[in-house]
Amino acid sequence: MDLVEYFAAIDENEINRLVKDKQEENIHIEFKTVVHPTIPKEDKEADKRNYSKCLSGFANSSGGLVIWGIHAEKDSDKIDCAKKTSPIRELSLFLNKLNTLEGQATTPKIKGVKHKKIDIGNDTGFVVTFIPESETGPHMANFADKYYYKRNGDSFFRAEHYDIVDMFSRKSKPKxxxxxxxxxxxxxxxxxxxxxxxxxxxxxxxxxxxxxxxxxxxxxxxxxxxxxxxxxxxxxxxxxxxxxxxxxxxxxxxxxxxxxxxxxxxxxxxxxxxxxxxxxxxxxxxxxxxxxxxxxxxxxxxxxxxxxxxx
Structure with missing residues (x-):
């Protein structure tokens, strides 16, 4: 099952399975908790920063999924894995926030980003964001210190100069x-x-x-x-x-x-x-x-x- 098919198939049961199996983050999957809507002053930009970094990192690499509403912690091998669910309140408002920020979060804008809401009742639940590998990059994360990011293993890293050169070369590929x-x-x-x-x-x-x-x-x-x-x-x-x-x-x-x-x-x-x-x-x-x-x-x-x- 490829990323597009998995994005279409993921539901509440799959969310629970990820936590039960302590699914590790990997090159294509990132778990994020959401500080919206009750945000301490010092963390008010956290969702914005995370979103921008995920967009840049996945689009500049081979694409991926961000599953919002799952708390991850490092296991014995120091790899982040799904620890527990942390459902998002005011789910529709958060989804609207992602849609609003999409065009501002990276330069240039990434084509083909999709969001999926998984409502478990009372406008509470999870959001899954699909970010495709981009052919129009590299993409700079405007809300994450204006760096270019890439995905390596289970983490995002600032791209080195040679990485950025390679990303530019991908713009001229057939599809x-x-x-x-x-x-x-x-x-x-x-x-x-x-x-x-x-x-x-x-x-x-x-x-x-x-x-x-x-x-x-x-x-x-x-x-x-x-x-x-x-x-x-x-x-x-x-x-x-x-x-x-x-x-x-x-x-x-x-x-x-x-x-x-x-x-x-x-x-x-x-x-x-x-x-x-x-x-x-x-x-x-x-x-x-x-x-x-x-x-x-x-x-x-x-x-x-x-x-x-x-x-």
Missing amino acids: LDLKIGKIDSHTWSGDKLLRYEILFSIINNGNGIAKHPYVALKLSKGYTQSTFGVNGNGQTGLKRISNNQSFDINYSGGQDIVIFPNSSIDVDKISGIFQDQKGPTDLIVDYIIYAEGMETKKGRKKISREKLMNS
Whole structure:
């Protein structure tokens, strides 16, 4: 389960499990208590400072979750672990505070930050903040002495000069994903069969040029690689190869194939043939995708039977 999936799944039961199991903080998880709304004068900036540091540190590293409302203490190995819950009062007000501070807490602002409220009654509970790895950093923590932070193990550290140089270099990385496009359907063999042809593409949502792109697909039962290619004559946007036997079809781009930022390339079509009376099944595509300068991305796309039938 990746960070996005865990963020979506976390609930009150999971909060209690974290405490029961004495979950250790790690490179992706940070526990924080909240001094809002009853704040001693000397600590009135604590939440603001913590939020700013967490945003900077996680975004400048590989992303993470801040779980607000859990008290952490060091264990025998001197690693912070969940000790007890400390539910937040005036939960909605605290969530609003986080949303208000988000654009002010770092320079530049981090895209894709999400908050999730876990209300256990009477506007009391927990907030989980998802902070993605950023491609527009490095990000300075405006409310934490205007330093750049990074995540290392279970702690945030001020970034050294060489760290900041490395963070700037990440701004020019490609970020590829699979895109399901146009769906064509027609009957044949005396109108007894339905053929579906589904175009798929690679899109570059990053800030760097994608060189040597590679994609491999595993298709659900009933679907296969089209024999017609992208334009009906068998041609494909990337070369068909067979180097990964764990997947049904593999494609690779040579030195002459690049995908520029905010652009895409049509790769091929997926074909499915079904009896007209029964209609198609859901199309599920498990895939991996890669290019020079980016980590391998794994994902799944699904097109429902209803969407195919209405195409």
